[in-house]
Every structure is written in C-alpha cells, then in structure tokens.
Amino acid sequence: MKGIGAMDFTNETFSLTQIRGLDLTYLLEMLGHEPTARKKNDTDWWYLSPLRNERTASFHVDRTDNEWYDFGQSVGGNPVDFLLRYYGCSIAEMIERINVSFSPHQLYLFQPGLQQERPRDKERLAIRFVKPLYAYPLKNYLHERSIPIAVADAYCKEVVYEIGGGTYYGLGFPNNMGGWEIRNKNFKQSSSPKDITTIRFGADSVQVFEGFMDFLSYQTLHPYQEPGKTDFVVLNGAGMFDRALPFLERHKQVGLWLDRDVTGKAYTQYALSLGSKYRDESGFYSQHKDLNEWLMNKGEVQKPRLKHGLRLTSGG
Numbered sequence: 001m002k003g004i005g006a007m008d009f010t011n012e013t014f015s016l017t018q019i020r021g022l023d024l025t026y027l028l029e030m031l032g033h034e035p036t037a038r039k040k041n042d043t044d045w046w047y048l049s050p051l052r053n054e055r056t057a058s059f060h061v062d063r064t065d066n067e068w069y070d071f072g073q074s075v076g077g078n079p080v081d082f083l084l085r086y087y088g089c090s091i092a093e094m095i096e097r098i099n100v101s102f103s104p105h106q107l108y109l110f111q112p113g114l115q116q117e118r119p120r121d122k123e124r125l126a127i128r129f130v131k132p133l134y135a136y137p138l139k140n141y142l143h144e145r146s147i148p149i150a151v152a153d154a155y156c157k158e159v160v161y162e163i164g165g166g167t168y169y170g171l172g173f174p175n176n177m178g179g180w181e182i183r184n185k186n187f188k189q190s191s192s193p194k195d196i197t198t199i200r201f202g203a204d205s206v207q208v209f210e211g212f213m214d215f216l217s218y219q220t221l222h223p224y225q226e227p228g229k230t231d232f233v234v235l236n237g238a239g240m241f242d243r244a245l246p247f248l249e250r251h252k253q254v255g256l257w258l259d260r261d262v263t264g265k266a267y268t269q270y271a272l273s274l275g276s277k278y279r280d281e282s283g284f285y286s287q288h289k290d291l292n293e294w295l296m297n298k299g300e301v302q303k304p305r306l307k308h309g310l311r312l313t314s315g316g
Helices: 016-020 024-030 079-087 090-102 135-144 149-155 214-223 240-248 262-272 291-296
Strands: 004-006 038-039 044-047 059-062 066-069 075-077 108-110 127-130 157-163 166-174 180-184 187-190 197-199 203-210 231-233 253-257 278-280
Touching: 016 079, 016 090, 024 066, 024 079, 024 180, 038 066, 038 079, 038 166, 075 253, 079 090, 079 240, 090 262, 135 166, 135 180, 135 187, 149 214, 149 291, 157 203, 166 187, 180 214, 203 214, 203 240, 214 291, 231 240, 262 278
Parallel strands: 203 231, 203 253, 253 278
Antiparallel strands: 004 108, 038 044, 044 059, 059 066, 066 075, 127 157, 157 166, 166 180, 180 187, 197 231
C-alpha cells in the first residue's frame, strides 16, 4: 500500500503510543476489511462496519486525520479506540493481542504529510476569531447542560469558525497547543492541532476528565473548592490518555473521571493497573454515561432518549 511507512522498533513489540499511530486503513486491511468506496480524492474511505452487521457502509475513515467514525453507533476515534471496541477487551489485553497477532514489521505508521498534496481546504475547520461568550444560543446550550455561565466564562470562549463554506459559532475550550474543542447544540468537533488541556497549580493531586463538559461539571459541583488544591487534565478524547501520562505520573494522587462506555472503562482499568495512586471516581455517576449526564439529571436515572445531530444555521 502506498503512503505509509514501516514501523521501526528496537524492542520488537507494540506500545500503546505506537498502536495509536498505526495507519487505520492498513490496519483494517490486515484485519480482513476492505473499503466499499473511496471518495473525495481518495481521502474518505467507507467500509461495512467491522463492529456490527450492516448492508450499507456507514463506517468512515478520514485518511487526512487517520480517524474513524461509525455512523450506525455514533462512536469514533483513533486506532486504539477502534481496537478496544473491535476486540471488546481491556487496554492491556488489546496490546497483548496486537503483539501476538502481528509483528512490528507487518503494520505501518500513519504519515499525515503524505495527504497534504490533496488538501480539502473548503471542508477544513478554520478558526476565524475568538471572543468572550455572548451568543444567546450558546448560553442556552450551557443551561441545557446544567453549566452556569460563570463557570464556562472562566474556561471557555465563543469561537467563530468556517467549515464547508459556511460560518458558524460554538463554545470553545482551548488545548495546550492552541487548538480548540468546539461544541454547540448540534456540533462537536476539534480544530488543529489536537492536544490535551492541562490546568496546573503545582498540586500533589490531579483530576482527569475525558471531555471539557465533564470538567465544567466538576467545577459546577465544587464551587467552594480551594483554588490550586488540585491540578486538572482534560484529555479531549480518551485516546489522548497516553499523551497525558507523563504529567499524571508527576502527581501523588490521580482521580479518574472518565466516561462509562467501552473506551472510557478500558482506559480507567488501564490506569488503575499502573499503580495505587490512580483512583476510579466514576462510581459517583455509575448509572450515567459521564459526569455531565449525571449533573443534567441531578443523579436520577432517566429513560434513554434519541439524540439528533442537527446542524446550526450560519451565525456570526
């Protein structure tokens, strides 16, 4: 296959970081899955979902970002996220299965630079400007998520961006490299570069969240917590856990507030296996998907509801 480079290992085994960097399309090929269609200058590949049975391909791989999304399950992520769902096991078991099934010379690293010759500028998210929170729909969205405006004001901005020829706005949360996690009622996306967000006070403890809505929920639930008592890490996606690990390891206590889905539970178990200083805090919202859902329902178990992903109309 063109456009990928063989992996170079000295220890002849796969690590979690190396697995996250695998080329998704080649990995799928090695697992016996071929695309049914290649679109948009060969950057959008479509498959019959490897995670379930279907007749119409709804499993998408973005070759420019090396990320997947299963529209039938409304889940996606990087190669680690995929393998956790594909094998249905823990992170340690997944790493073992990859090392048993493949040699390092059978799989290839994703090389993003090779896709730059076929840019899709009109479909790329571009940040136009950033300002304090003002738009009423965003404030209403925060209200629906049970997040006070004052809490969001302390950590978020209103981000105006362009994508697909349209101009939109959303609630923006910055990461360590200057990228943004963007949310509104109908949109969930990241701008480049993708990274974790650390909030550092030099504390002995650190709290870890998968997404910034859970972090804002924690702040909402702890309005009188002494400033600087604990550090915080927002992963901006569970698959970024290994990137946060060096920072986490510098702390004496690590609280894990990850989602209670397949990926979140797998990373929680992986972290707990690293040592006794890691503590699973998700029991607090054990009947809910995440901390924000618990906050929205005030801890009460609600009946499942359909979620519709409608797009915002253009706004300034």
